Amino acid sequence: MDESATRLLQRIVRRIPTRTLKTTLEKWDRLSAAQRLSLDFTEPKWTLLQKLVSFCEENEFTMKHITELEMIHVIENPDQGMWYTLQLLDPEDDAQSVELMMFREQFKSHLHELISNVSVKIKRHTDESVWIRIAWGDGFSRINHLKPTYVVHQLQSPYVFVSSVSSKRKPLLLQALTLSTRHQAIKDANLSGRKLTAIRDLVMRQYQQVFPSKYPSCLSENDKALANLHIEKEQAEASANRCQLAGEAFGGEKLPELQSAVYKLETKFRDPTNETMMEREEPFRCVVKFTSTNLLESLKHCASTGIASTPVTPLLSSIPSKGRNYFVITDNAPGAASQTRQTQN
Amino acid sequence: MSLLKPFSKLPGLNTASILLVEDEEQFQQSLADVLVKETNVTVTVRLAKSLPLPMDESRPRIDLVVFIINLTSELSFQSAEASLKYLDPGYFLGKACFMVTNARKASVPTERVDAVRKLATLLHCPLLFAEDQTSEGVIGAAERLLTILKVSAGLVPMTTALYLSNLTRCTLPPDIDQPSFD
Numbered sequence A: 001m002d003e004s005a006t007r008l009l010q011r012i013v014r015r016i017p018t019r020t021l022k023t024t025l026e027k028w029d030r031l032s033a034a035q036r037l038s039l040d041f042t043e044p045k046w047t048l049l050q051k052l053v054s055f056c057e058e059n060e061f062t063m064k065h066i067t068e069l070e071m072i073h074v075i076e077n078p079d080q081g082m083w084y085t086l087q088l089l090d091p092e093d094d095a096q097s098v099e100l101m102m103f104r105e106q107f108k109s110h111l112h113e114l115i116s117n118v119s120v121k122i123k124r125h126t127d128e129s130v131w132i133r134i135a136w137g138d139g140f141s142r143i144n145h146l147k148p149t150y151v152v153h154q155l156q157s158p159y160v161f162v163s164s165v166s167s168k169r170k171p172l173l174l175q176a177l178t179l180s181t182r183h184q185a186i187k188d189a190n191l192s193g194r195k196l197t198a199i200r201d202l203v204m205r206q207y208q209q210v211f212p213s214k215y216p217s218c219l220s221e222n223d224k225a226l227a228n229l230h231i232e233k234e235q236a237e238a239s240a241n242r243c244q245l246a247g248e249a250f251g252g253e254k255l256p257e258l259q260s261a262v263y264k265l266e267t268k269f270r271d272p273t274n275e276t277m278m279e280r281e282e283p284f285r286c287v288v289k290f291t292s293t294n295l296l297e298s299l300k301h302c303a304s305t306g307i308a309s310t311p312v313t314p315l316l317s318s319i320p321s322k323g324r325n326y327f328v329i330t331d332n333a334p335g336a337a338s339q340t341r342q343t344q345n
Numbered sequence B: 001m002s003l004l005k006p007f008s009k010l011p012g013l014n015t016a017s018i019l020l021v022e023d024e025e026q027f028q029q030s031l032a033d034v035l036v037k038e039t040n041v042t043v044t045v046r047l048a049k050s051l052p053l054p055m056d057e058s059r060p061r062i063d064l065v066v067f068i069i070n071l072t073s074e075l076s077f078q079s080a081e082a083s084l085k086y087l088d089p090g091y092f093l094g095k096a097c098f099m100v101t102n103a104r105k106a107s108v109p110t111e112r113v114d115a116v117r118k119l120a121t122l123l124h125c126p127l128l129f130a131e132d133q134t135s136e137g138v139i140g141a142a143e144r145l146l147t148i149l150k151v152s153a154g155l156v157p158m159t160t161a162l163y164l165s166n167l168t169r170c171t172l173p174p175d176i177d178q179p180s181f182d
Helices: A003-015 A016-030 A031-035 A045-058 A064-077 A101-112 A170-180 A195-201 A221-225 A236-250 A275-279 A295-305 A316-321 B027-035 B072-087 B109-124 B135-150 B161-168
Strands: A083-090 A118-124 A127-134 A143-154 A158-160 A184-191 A231-234 A259-269 A284-291 A326-330 B015-022 B040-050 B064-069 B094-103 B128-130
Touching: A003 A045, A003 A127, A003 B027, A016 A045, A016 A064, A045 A316, A064 A118, A064 A127, A083 A170, A083 A195, A083 A284, A101 A127, A101 A170, A118 B064, A143 A170, A143 A195, A170 A184, A170 B094, A184 A195, A184 A326, A195 A221, A195 A236, A221 B072, A259 B040, A284 A295, A284 B027, A295 A316, A316 A326, B015 B072, B015 B135, B027 B064, B027 B128, B072 B094, B072 B109, B094 B135, B109 B128, B128 B135, B135 B161
Parallel strands: A231 B040, A259 A326, B015 B040, B015 B064, B064 B094, B094 B128
Antiparallel strands: A083 A158, A083 A184, A118 A127, A127 A143, A143 A158, A259 A284
């Protein structure tokens, strides 16, 4: 096993927490039964690592096997690192009939045409999504497996999720993706986050939605506790109304976990009491960033408790309704509508 | 303007009604659960986010209005201040009080505590400090409110709300406007 493979193995084992290491190794299924039994997972990580390195040398594993292990780990733990969403546009006539085998061959051949020194691994996951691991190399340098790019694509949907990729390689990746999925263009969908499952649920609307109804059924646990006859809420209707509107804007239980929302303002300064700033012709550039462990839940809470006024402003409610968390706001439409970053497509 | 008036209705027999006004609507729920457990008196609790209250003919006579302010939130303080306008001046003769939470938190600016103190002093109201995170804190706060409530409802002989408020009203320490040593 050569040095770079050893280094990659060391890096992977260091990153995987011991409690998940056992299941990951079992899924990998490359070690013999005897080797697996001799691993004691209560030992410190570095002893485990040394043992694993020696097993891999024994079994004469190559980089191929090690990258397989890494891929298994990433597929099982997709909620780490940053993921960016892309959207495929203008499908050709046969885009609907693209299936896995065809996509796989096409993608590999297109990417190899564009850049010869690249290593691609494609795997299909149980939930109909295709996972691609790409390790890049230049014409002059060897393939660098320590900085792979992961791409997840749900076949038959226009969405692609990409982890870190350098700006030099990105156009190559985008071109290969567009051609192999039989579309004409691809654009940045302006949605990013740490948890892949969350951004996928958000953009494909796979979370509980709340629909407008004549009788708001906003039962929180507090309301049930107030069944006591002697306790009465004075503004119960207003509170139920707020709760219903908040649910309509953001969703029901268990909202997808976004970490941030960024609004880039390019609007003119508006404050009648400040003449000097108002006189300027250029827009007042400002960036507003909301961060939270669960941003949608926080915004929903703001709306239901009255901190944010209801009905919820489209600036906030377009995060779930448009499935994005990066907005550029200009002065064009009344009421500061949001626009996409790229004006084409 | 619909003011809440203290003596516009007749009182009930052996009953007392309390109105808890809190912008965040958290502490008032737990307080209400403890208050209704009182056995000597029938306590009715009304919960509101802010004043003015919607028109309701069936609302009983409110004996005590409590403004609950969370010191960590400026919004909470401003909402309470804005609600004061909708209370008939008759309430400020011992039938209104302030209850604040989170006074021990380091993140609370001293200016806000001083501002609440000054407000309570100006209105001749008692200022109670409560702890809302533990059940003992909630029970303690509820007991203190019940003491004042029973007097305000006229259920304690030889005492009225006005007499009690002279003893319990908030006063400013003489050095309140001087910088504190932190």
